[in-house]
Amino acid sequence: MQQLILIAHNVRSTHNVGSLLRTAEGLGLTKVILTGYTPYPLTQPDTRLPHQARKLDAQIVKTALGAEKSLAWEHAEAIEPVMTQLQEEGYAVYALEQTAAAIALPQFTPPDKLALIVGREVEGIEPEIVALCDGSVEIPMLGEKESFNVVQAAAMALYHCRYTPL
DSSP states (O other), rough: OOOOEEESSSSOOHHHHHHHHHHHHTTTSEEEEEETTTOOOOSSSOOOOHHHHHHHHHHHHHHTTTTHHHSSEEEESSSSHHHHHHHHOEEEEEEEOOOOOOEEEEGGOSSEEEEEEOOOOTSSSSSHHTTTTTEEHHHHHHHOOOOOOOHHHHHHHHHHHHHHHH
16 A cells, blocks of 8 residues: 655644644545644653643644544654655655646656655745655646645645555
């Protein structure tokens, strides 16, 4: 079976994080990795100030609806070592980002082991992170807006990756 990992890098909104966890759980992802300043649910032990950790956890749980308990997830401060480790494990690491070399999602055939990165809500994934990826995928836009919300974009891309025949 396909192994599919989502990396949420520098996503600021706790509600987006909760929705990403819920979407990933619903699509049977292998795990979600929350990197950079992306907020994350309570961990044991948790090194954050207790009142801050509880507040962030409550906001994430509100939209995750238990997915944070039934889905494998982890947090890492730096994304680069995570990417390197996944690539060493045989994962192709792709950015979900609009780039000159991006493959349009309908034409993208996902590999057996895929780690998909989504990034900041407004600015997207930093160019230096995109440069470390094996490639990038973009969702063609038909309206006047330039991008989708990070959760909706991730949901479309992950659904495509999960249900495109290998």
